[in-house]
Amino acid sequence: MSEAPKANAVVGQSGGPTGTINASLAGVIEEVCKHPEIENLYGSIHAVQGVVNENFVDLKNLSISVLEGMAGCSSAALGSSRDKPDEEYCAKILDVFKKRNIRYFFYIGGNDSANTANIVNIMAAEVGYEMRAFHIPKTIDNDLLVTDHCPGYGTAAKFVACALMGDDLDNRALPGIKVDVIMGRHAGFLAAASVLGKQRDDDGPHLVYFPERAVSMDKFLGDVEGVYTKLGRCVVAVSEGIIDTDGITWAEKLAEQKETDAHGNVQLSGTGALADFLTGQIKGKLGAKRVRADTFGYLQRSFVGFQSSVDADEARRCGREAVKFSMNEQSGSVAIKRTGNGDNYAVELVSTELRNVAEKSKTMPDEFINSEGNGVTDAFVEYAMPLTGGLPKTYFLGNYPKV
């Protein structure tokens, strides 16, 4: 391995923003400032779009107060993009890198971003341009390979858990059937997080459905009816990626206009159609009176002022570690390795090859989903709870002794 080159660096944020993607950016900035090998740190506005358009801001001269404020603020402070660069796009990126003497590329994003870093890195090697490319993981879906969990997930999980805690209290106060639709196209980690705030035996959500387990409408309605009959109320958390027994997502069956993004995905978020469809089914089949649904939508990734302290800390460390790795390695993706659990929860950061993360994704392991496919196991709670940084207690007096 040759010495770290004296050159400029670029950092970008890609894909859907999260609650802690700016913490990772702050980590990159503060660590870069410790390494004289890196002369300028360019922040690329709107990810790869900013690179090809040379839309750069200087990040080495931010004030500490902006750095710290930004680290605590949700969304992508540099802007993001859904562009999925092909070879031609990556060639343009490489041209700008050469022109600006950029030899460090830090890219915060999901598996598409790891792929972009990988392509640029391979193209640079082919033409003999010395550079270092590092991917810093972020997703609220928690679906990246190698890493134990993704920065961004803990904060989204905290939001969803607190939302369900409040919603379950609301449903205790005014009983009925409530359906909450939660983000997660292929992976149910975020829907699963809905259970993390449960404190009483009869706390909701009473049922949780994941993209990993196909469920028929009959099974779904039967489950809801069972809980409603027993408790006189029912709170259900449903992943937006919930799938029918024929393997087609319910949202897809519903979509009148199958709007797709650049990656060929059907729009799931930003619409209440699935939630309204489910309440319609429940009203029709069960004759229950008070049936409501909410689709949490973009709040799950964008809500300000509500980070998980653990997630914010880890996201920042991932940013710092990417820069440290780049001093000694040629490329890689930062991954979190869990070294302790429960009260001894701890992690260390490692690097893995870009191709191990690029374009791949994972779903919930079987051990996290109950045998009925409508709830989680203790193993999931043990896995996810530390990532929230802790949840508030809830209070309901209705089950106190009567006088």
Added chain:
Amino acid sequence: MSEAPKANAVVGQSGGPTGTINASLAGVIEEVCKHPEIENLYGSIHAVQGVVNENFVDLKNLSISVLEGMAGCSSAALGSSRDKPDEEYCAKILDVFKKRNIRYFFYIGGNDSANTANIVNIMAAEVGYEMRAFHIPKTIDNDLLVTDHCPGYGTAAKFVACALMGDDLDNRALPGIKVDVIMGRHAGFLAAASVLGKQRDDDGPHLVYFPERAVSMDKFLGDVEGVYTKLGRCVVAVSEGIIDTDGITWAEKLAEQKETDAHGNVQLSGTGALADFLTGQIKGKLGAKRVRADTFGYLQRSFVGFQSSVDADEARRCGREAVKFSMNEQSGSVAIKRTGNGDNYAVELVSTELRNVAEKSKTMPDEFINSEGNGVTDAFVEYAMPLTGGLPKTYFLGNYPKV
């Protein structure tokens, strides 16, 4: 005025839960414990339902840790009810009061709850049953008369402001058109709160629509197009009670099944239909590519761990004050009177007659709405900002100087 009777008290929580209705309950409990005139304090489970069914819990022996935890927790710890008692129902309430020697009635709720307290109070006077009835205001809609603002509103306003701050950052990161539907059947106070976190000239929401100002679809689409053309993105906050120029709410026009509650109201919350309708219109007429909508739904009133400190403090004071008033007055509704603004924001609590609050409601005054009917005035911001207890700063680097 005769001396305060030595007797029992009952407290209940009615209508839609809020983030601070438990703070008011805590205020009632702690103040009652200071007055030996009140022997037992019964918490009525599910509001008036709990009274007629004698479903009571003892509130004088709660632990301090439960009292404080509950005060900081959203939703109605006693449960709630949408029952609207008629004379017969109120006669049953009075029967239980007589049987249990209940002569203090503290009822935390909206204008329907003030009405219930008023009816029971009048019936008691008619039969010569000495009792004292006090209403403690709560709504997230902020639509009660006399009081400067309602406990519960500040916390919901903080939630909506933080949601829009995050959503606007998200829309900066991935530009497009975003519509957020916000609670508020007849009053636009909560939709108006969407602007409170704006910090840059081009921060969203760029347009806000209220039930108080009828708007045609043409005007709405023209407004959106204007902002989108200028900024390349647009964030819109729409009250669920938005009304067409013919005086009919858009939601009502949409509702295939006009489900109504006990008060004859069409269901507005718990459905994404209005949001999806608006995005459909925008996509169809403007040809914009990335159009999304979220309906914030019940999160606005139920989300845990996110109280406004000012709201929580005032809600608790209102509970305490109701008990204090009951020692010297026969009946009333607690009202907040603003005695200072801006940095000198301060309030004092007064009592007003139940009939001044019962069954009445207010809407946003003209001075809070801009002349176009699509945004708020500085007067609104001055009014509402202190109630949030302060909002976090947001960060976006995309408008920094380029290098």
